[in-house]
Amino acid sequence: MRALLLIASGVLLTGTACSNTVETTEPEGPLATAFRESAQQAGVPRDLLVATAWVQTRFQRPTEQEQDADGEHAPARVGLLGLPAGTEVADDPIAHIDAAARLLASLRAPDEKGDGLSSWRGALARYAAGDDLEAGELFANAVLSAAQDGVRAPAYTGEVLVIEGRGKRGSAKAQALVAGADSELVARYLPARSGHWHSGRSRAVDRVVIHTTEGSYDGAISWFRSAENPYQTSAHYVIRSSDGEITQMVREADTAYHARDWNSRAVGIEHEAISSNPAWFTEAMYRSSARLVRDICDRWGIPIDRQHIVGHVEVPGNDHSDPGRHWDWDYFMSLVQGPVDGSSPPPPPSTVDACDGLDYFGACDGAQLRWCENGALRSVDCGASGQVCGWQDDTVGNNCLAGDEPTPPPQEPPPQQDPPEQQDPEPPPADDPCQGIDYAGVCDGTDLVWCDAEVLRSYDCAVTGQVCGWQDDDVGNNCLAAPPEDPCNGETWLGRCDGDTLIWCADDTVRTAQCESCGWQDDSIGNNCL
Ligand SMILES: [Zn+2]
Numbered sequence: 001m002r003a004l005l006l007i008a009s010g011v012l013l014t015g016t017a018c019s020n021t022v023e024t025t026e027p028e029g030p031l032a033t034a035f036r037e038s039a040q041q042a043g044v045p046r047d048l049l050v051a052t053a054w055v056q057t058r059f060q061r062p063t064e065q066e067q068d069a070d071g072e073h074a075p076a077r078v079g080l081l082g083l084p085a086g087t088e089v090a091d092d093p094i095a096h097i098d099a100a101a102r103l104l105a106s107l108r109a110p111d112e113k114g115d116g117l118s119s120w121r122g123a124l125a126r127y128a129a130g131d132d133l134e135a136g137e138l139f140a141n142a143v144l145s146a147a148q149d150g151v152r153a154p155a156y157t158g159e160v161l162v163i164e165g166r167g168k169r170g171s172a173k174a175q176a177l178v179a180g181a182d183s184e185l186v187a188r189y190l191p192a193r194s195g196h197w198h199s200g201r202s203r204a205v206d207r208v209v210i211h212t213t214e215g216s217y218d219g220a221i222s223w224f225r226s227a228e229n230p231y232q233t234s235a236h237y238v239i240r241s242s243d244g245e246i247t248q249m250v251r252e253a254d255t256a257y258h259a260r261d262w263n264s265r266a267v268g269i270e271h272e273a274i275s276s277n278p279a280w281f282t283e284a285m286y287r288s289s290a291r292l293v294r295d296i297c298d299r300w301g302i303p304i305d306r307q308h309i310v311g312h313v314e315v316p317g318n319d320h321s322d323p324g325r326h327w328d329w330d331y332f333m334s335l336v337q338g339p340v341d342g343s344s345p346p347p348p349p350s351t352v353d354a355c356d357g358l359d360y361f362g363a364c365d366g367a368q369l370r371w372c373e374n375g376a377l378r379s380v381d382c383g384a385s386g387q388v389c390g391w392q393d394d395t396v397g398n399n400c401l402a403g404d405e406p407t408p409p410p411q412e413p414p415p416q417q418d419p420p421e422q423q424d425p426e427p428p429p430a431d432d433p434c435q436g437i438d439y440a441g442v443c444d445g446t447d448l449v450w451c452d453a454e455v456l457r458s459y460d461c462a463v464t465g466q467v468c469g470w471q472d473d474d475v476g477n478n479c480l481a482a483p484p485e486d487p488c489n490g491e492t493w494l495g496r497c498d499g500d501t502l503i504w505c506a507d508d509t510v511r512t513a514q515c516e517s518c519g520w521q522d523d524s525i526g527n528n529c530l
Contacts (some may be wrong), residue, residue, distance in 0.1 A: 244288025361397025440476025494526025
């Protein structure tokens with residue numbers, strides 16, 4: 001995470017005690033204005049609205065999608081925020097932002113009120129996936145993660161949209177083989193709807209077909225599980241763009257409906273991407289997909305070549321063009337063929353370079369900082385926040401750095417101080433942008449508020465199921481594991497069988513899977529679909 005790049009902005013820190021003393025000097029574009037005003041009017045957190053657009057469209061307008069946006073991969077969605085198809089909105093981005101803000105607000109249940117972003121989890125799930133709560137949860141997690149990690153990326157208009165990062169540090173969860181999955185690489189098994197696949201194969205499995213979703217990760221997953229999907233499509237796997245996470249939906253031994261005449265012989269893999277936009281095709285997704293394809297080929301004895309690993313566009317009798325021209329076949333095949341232990345990774349793709357030769361370390365052009373992140377070219381004008389562009393260190397590379405000139409104090413005192421929020425008996429010095437809060441920070445309920453490089457940051461620990469509290473003298477306050485509660489109500493990882501339904505607890509969530517036969521596998525997996 002490029003945490004120190006983030007720039008103080010009063011607009012982006014609303015809801016914290018000191019926000020109204022931080023001057024916003026970065027000029028706001030028309031999209032940013034629309035996000036701010038629509039969010040305010042609808043009572044939706046601004047960052048949540050921007051993160052929704054990021055997760056749905058990567059800030060692009062899906063008005064000129066390829067022909068594959070026909071509803072077989074993912075449900076049709078309209079506009080910058082991926083509104084449900086059929087939503088009556090003028091063809092105007094401002095109207096779309098406003099409609100999305102009002103829709104999100106209307107989807108919040110009365111018992112979900114609260115200040116933290118996580119109190120919007122239910123509304124986000126319903127926004128994305130209607131009544132498919134498991135797919136909706138994926139969408140909510142993606143939006144909340146984007147709001148916490150921060151996003152800085154150009155929209156289709158060229159305007160750069162920004163979400164400040166909130167996270168102090170992340171925590172990696174250990175992977176375990178998911179019940180029902182064919183591969184250890186799978187993060188979860190969510191079975192596709194009955195009727196979208198059938199049991200068994202009518203011929204030997206000898207092909208892998210590469211698809212793009214032409215919509216979001218959760219959108220494709222919920223579509224394959226939806227009675228509303230008239231094509232009754234599915235795929236064996238869906239892979240997420242941001243981090244390569246894999247969801248399995250159909251067992252490889254069963255026939256998924258994704259490639260017509262080749263369904264019986266092929267394993268289908270959907271990649272989260274709108275194929276006209278190269279920003280979706282991340283390094284993380286390529287690597288995760290390549291490991292999965294290698295694993296499939298090894299287990300089924302499929303030759304690793306372009307006759308056996310093909311795009312949907314290459315399947316006879318199909319009228320699709322995915323994965324499209326931005327899918328780098330040479331690079332992908334080199335990853336599939338290369339060593340799976342990662343000891344000598346092949347060079348990155350040379351044919352498609354959305355970053356114009358720039359790497360993560362980036363380059364300074366005057367006060368303009370440009371760098372490459374997740375395959376997308378990013379840029380920011382450091383001068384807009386009174387900073388200069390320069391070399392920070394070997395980890396971050398070039399970055400926005402404090403300039404030589406001291407930041408002038410605010411011209412006017414903040415219009416409204418909130419006395420109950422004020423912890424300090426002494427008024428803080430006027431030139432302290434964090435108003436006396438230091439790196440150790442303070443806890444306000446589950447909100448962690450701290451100062452990092454003269455920028456006030458906040459993070460709602462409840463979003464990751466944690467609480468705010470004192471860690472140690474080095475870190476100060478931080479998000480900590482919640483006191484032992486049992487979110488799974490007695491269900492365990494080893495799980496149990498209820499008839500042929502497998503019920504178990506993973507990542508503090510109760511999971512279920514419909515098995516053909518549920519029973520005890522071994523002491524490390526416990527009960528499983530057998
Ligand atoms: Zn396809």
